[in-house]
Amino acid sequence: MRERTGLSDQVERVRRLERELADAVEFAELAEAEADEASLDDAAQQLGLLKDLAARAELEALLSGEADANDCYLEINSGAGGTESNDWALMLLRMYTRWAQAHGMEAEFVEETGGEQAGIKSATLKIVGPNAYGWLKTEAGVHRLVRISPFDSNARRHTSFASVWVFPVVDDKIQIEINPSDVRTDTYRSSGAGGQHVNKTDSAVRLTHIPTGIAVACQNQRSQHQNREQAWKMLRARLYELELEKREAAAAAVEEGKSDIGWGHQIRSYVLQPYQMVKDLRTGVETSDTAGVLDGDLDRFMAASLAQRVGASREAAA
Secondary structure, three states, rough: OOHHHHHHHHHHHHHHHHHHHHHHHHHHHHHHOOOHHHHHHHHHHHHHHHHHHHHHHHHOOOOOOOOOOOOOEEEEEEEEOOOHHHHHHHHHHHHHHHHHHHHHEHHHHHEEEEOOOOOOOEEEEEEEEEHHHHHHHHOEEEEEEEEOOOOOOOOOOEEEEEEEEEOOOOOOOOOOOOOOHHHEEEEEOOOOOOOOOOOOOOOOEEEEEEEOOOEEEEOOOHHHHHHHHHHHHHHHHHHHHHHHHHHHHHHHHHHHHHOOOOOOEEEEEEEOOOOOOOEOOOOEEEEEOOOHHHHOOOOOHHHHHHHHHHHHHHHHHO
């Protein structure tokens, strides 16, 4: 039913674009015949909006990867920079939450480890929505922030790093076999706000896949059983993403960039002082609207990265 709904939405989108294009052209011809400059400007604006919608629909049509239509987990880890990087990781968490909300998706909290003074050391979100993984997979990598630190009494400029990793939710169509003896289970007390129960029992669960070293944690449910079930889903998703990376030639560069959350590995720079600029170092796309980007306006970067990745895949196939 989900696949049927997705296909139906795609067909209806194309039909709606065709109808609105025909209406806009007819309106423009009528305005031109009557020499109505104001109406001509309105028609031009409407055609511009339709062009943007068509471009986005074209990109979404390229989301044909095995798991592109799936929901996804988005994991954020602070890097070099201490408290400043912890705060930067929290800013990224807010940015992706806002992006998901703006696109009608749900951002479900899975796990969070707070920083010692401010911000977070790590956090995991589950993004639920159409093509969530297809769009967000281009965000994986190290993000660099340059700003005057609010935690520095001397108001000096600081550079901070945080990593973002994205992996798809594995649905029933994808079978992932895991040997239980290869997985170590640890339980601990949940952190953060909670009622009488949350901080008094070892309800949080961390699973470590010993052969690969992959670790996942969940603490958002009240019972250890529920957290364990969610953690196993996350582990299957992580292992599946690892397999996808092995299959994709383009993932070699991404995997190489995961070695360190610091200089030389960033995919995007966010400069707030001495000037305002966000620049994607893979595609060259940049904007001075830093406030908009940090508030979730990421479509221009995702679209450029997706188009670049699809282009590279086609060249490799040719």
